[in-house]
Amino acid sequence: MSDTTSTAAASNDGLNVLWFLPTHGDGRHLGTGIGARELDIDYLRQVAQAADRLGYYGVLIPTGKSCEDSWLVASALAPVTKRLRYLVAVRPGLASPTLYGRMTATLDRISDGRLLINIVTGGDPVENAGDGIFLNHDERYEVTDEFLQVYRRLLAGERVTYAGKHIRVEDAHLLFPPVQEGGPALYFGGSSASANSVAADHVDKYLTWGEPPAAVAAKIKEVKALAEARGRKVSFGIRLHVIARETDAKAWEAANDLIKYLDDDTIAAAQKVFSRLDSVGQARMSALHGGRRDRLEVSPNLWAGVGLVRGGAGTALVGSGETVAARIQEYADLGIDSFIFSGYPHLEEAYRVAELVLPRLKLNHDIVRGSSKVNTGPFGETIANDYRPTLRAAQS
Numbered sequence: 001m002s003d004t005t006s007t008a009a010a011s012n013d014g015l016n017v018l019w020f021l022p023t024h025g026d027g028r029h030l031g032t033g034i035g036a037r038e039l040d041i042d043y044l045r046q047v048a049q050a051a052d053r054l055g056y057y058g059v060l061i062p063t064g065k066s067c068e069d070s071w072l073v074a075s076a077l078a079p080v081t082k083r084l085r086y087l088v089a090v091r092p093g094l095a096s097p098t099l100y101g102r103m104t105a106t107l108d109r110i111s112d113g114r115l116l117i118n119i120v121t122g123g124d125p126v127e128n129a130g131d132g133i134f135l136n137h138d139e140r141y142e143v144t145d146e147f148l149q150v151y152r153r154l155l156a157g158e159r160v161t162y163a164g165k166h167i168r169v170e171d172a173h174l175l176f177p178p179v180q181e182g183g184p185a186l187y188f189g190g191s192s193a194s195a196n197s198v199a200a201d202h203v204d205k206y207l208t209w210g211e212p213p214a215a216v217a218a219k220i221k222e223v224k225a226l227a228e229a230r231g232r233k234v235s236f237g238i239r240l241h242v243i244a245r246e247t248d249a250k251a252w253e254a255a256n257d258l259i260k261y262l263d264d265d266t267i268a269a270a271q272k273v274f275s276r277l278d279s280v281g282q283a284r285m286s287a288l289h290g291g292r293r294d295r296l297e298v299s300p301n302l303w304a305g306v307g308l309v310r311g312g313a314g315t316a317l318v319g320s321g322e323t324v325a326a327r328i329q330e331y332a333d334l335g336i337d338s339f340i341f342s343g344y345p346h347l348e349e350a351y352r353v354a355e356l357v358l359p360r361l362k363l364n365h366d367i368v369r370g371s372s373k374v375n376t377g378p379f380g381e382t383i384a385n386d387y388r389p390t391l392r393a394a395q396s
Contacts, residue, residue, distance in 0.1 A: 014362040015332060016057040016237075018087065019350050020342030021047055021077075023061060023068040028345055031270075031309040032261040037345055039068075041076055047347050048077045051084055054354040055367030058085030060239070060340045062312075063120055065127055071103060078111040083365075087116040087187060087340070092147035093133050093140065098172045100147075101154035105178040113179035119144065119188040119203065121195070123279025137278045141194035142166060148186075148202040155183025187237065191219070191281040199234060200226035205338060209285055210240035210315035212299035217334045224335070237338030238331055241306050241316035242349065244356045248301075248319045255318050258344055259293075259305050267291055270309040277311075285314040301327050316343070321356030328361060 021044055028035030037043065051059050061070035074086040088107065090100050108115040121144045122128055128135070135143065146164040150172065153160045159173040178184065188199050189207035199206045206223050208216055220236050227234040243258070245251040271291040274282055289296055289304040296305045298315065301323055307314020317324045328339060343349025358367045383389055 014364040015328075015336075016338045016364050017358060017361070018058040018060055018085075018338065018340045019047070019051040019056045019353075020340065020346060021059050021061045021073065022342070022346045023070070023073055024064075024066045026345050026347075029257070029261045030259050030306065030344070031263075031266045034261050041073075043347075044068075044073060045077060045080055047350065048081055048084060050347055050350050052081040053368065054350060055358070055365060056084065056350070056354070057338075057363075057365045058087055058114075058116060060087040060118065060342075061089070063089030063091060063118075064122075064124075065130065071107065074115070075107060075110060078107070078114060083114070085114045085116050086111060087118050089118045089120045090151070091120050091122060092144040093122075093135070093166075094131060096169070097147045097150040097154065097167065098169060101151055101172075101174055102176075104151075104155060104183060105174050105176055108178035108180055108184055109176070115178070115180070115184040117184045117186050118207075119148065119186055119198075121190065121198075123277045123282055125278060126276060137192065138194050139166075141190075141192075141198055144198050145201065148198070152183070152186070152202060189239070189281065191279075191284055195280070196223050196226055199223050200230055200232065203234060205235045205237050207237045207239055207338075207340070209281055209313045210238060210302065210317070211284060211288070212302060213330050213334060215284075216331060216336070220335050235338070236334075236336050237340060238336050239313040239340045240342075241313065242324060242341045242343045242353050242357065243303070243316050243318045244321055244324050244343070244349075244352050246320060246356070248323055251318045251320060251323075255303055255305060255316065259308065262308060267293075267308045270311075274311060282311060285312070288315065313342075321360060324353075324357050325360035328357070 023044065025039050026037045048059060061073055063070050070088045074088045078086060104117060121140050143166045146167040150160050150162050150167060150169055154172060154174055155178055157177055159171055161170050162168065185204040186202065187205045187207055188203040200223060208219050216238065223234055243251050243255050245254055271286065274286050285307050288298045289307060296303050298304050301317055301319045303316045303318045304314055306316050317327050341353060343353065354367060359369055
């Protein structure tokens with residue numbers, strides 16, 4: 001891969017909007033089994049095919065011990081979707097860069113060039129120990145740096161001999177190249193100085209979790225300056241939840257409903273787990289709300305309620321389609337060109353966002369707009385078995 005942003009990751013005139021596959025579970029309420037939804041491949045297929053049909057750019061598949069394996073899920077779903085791209089996790093330190101290179105090339109071919117790669121260093125010492133990784137925070141980023149020095153060159157078609165502190169390979173190469181020239185675009189997130197250095201050196205798209213715009217602007221400025229000092233360009237993305245409804249009031253009602261069964265003991269237990277992590281990004285997420293219910297709107301329409309019990313991305317944009325689109329534009333104006341969204345339940349919320357929000361954005365990809373020609377359209381049930389419905393409500 002070249003030292004400039006790859007074509008697949010580059011920002012054009014519009015935005016790329018991705019959805020999320022909830023391989024760790026789904027439901028209507030956080031922190032409880034009430035309204036929970038059985039997670040199986042049939043349900044994941046529903047979500048992926050909905051995202052594909054609605055025109056989302058791709059889907060992020062999470063990684064970790066709480067999730068189904070992202071590579072196997074992507075392999076199962078790529079053949080039953082048409083355009084959808086799959087953002088799949090590579091975990092430096094869990095396997096060699098050569099093995100990951102072969103896996104990447106194979107899945108890129110199977111999906112006909114619809115693979116994106118999410119480089120995940122990992123910030124949970126307990127989970128890392130369970131995976132046989134006993135390195136501190138900065139050492140893990142050393143591994144990530146060395147891993148990417150080999151991995152990127154392999155995907156670019158080079159034969160690689162490399163000897164570092166943590167990784168050593170001799171005459172490593174791929175016999176079967178990926179479909180995408182130079183390999184899939186590399187996405188990466190992190191908030192520490194070590195993470196920013198890795199981003200500046202290696203990745204195509206730097207991801208941040210949904211912090212208030214001023215904090216995101218500061219991150220972008222820092223990473224952009226580091227990359228430019230190395231003669232590179234990095235593009236930027238953000239990971240957020242969305243609660244979109246026809247009005248702001250209905251959206252806030254839905255946000256409160258999402259956590260209505262969440263008790264203080266469950267919040268305290270979750271925050272205790274998060275406190276053991278050495279992830280700077282997770283610490284920044286937790287600091288937004290401090291585990292308190294009375295300080296959840298941390299910026300206009302940016303709600304931290306999800307982060308009371310969910311690790312990683314813990315904030316949601318809440319509002320009408322118009323409001324949410326306006327907040328998205330605020331981030332876009334900072335330089336964000338890719339948005340990775342999710343919402344509960346993920347199947348229904350994918351449709352809500354596609355209906356209420358996406359038509360208000362300038363996108364790089366086609367989405368479903370207006371009425372459908374299926375069954376001679378438009379959407380809706382035939383009235384009295386005789387009349388086709390017409391659009392009467394104002395678009396909101």
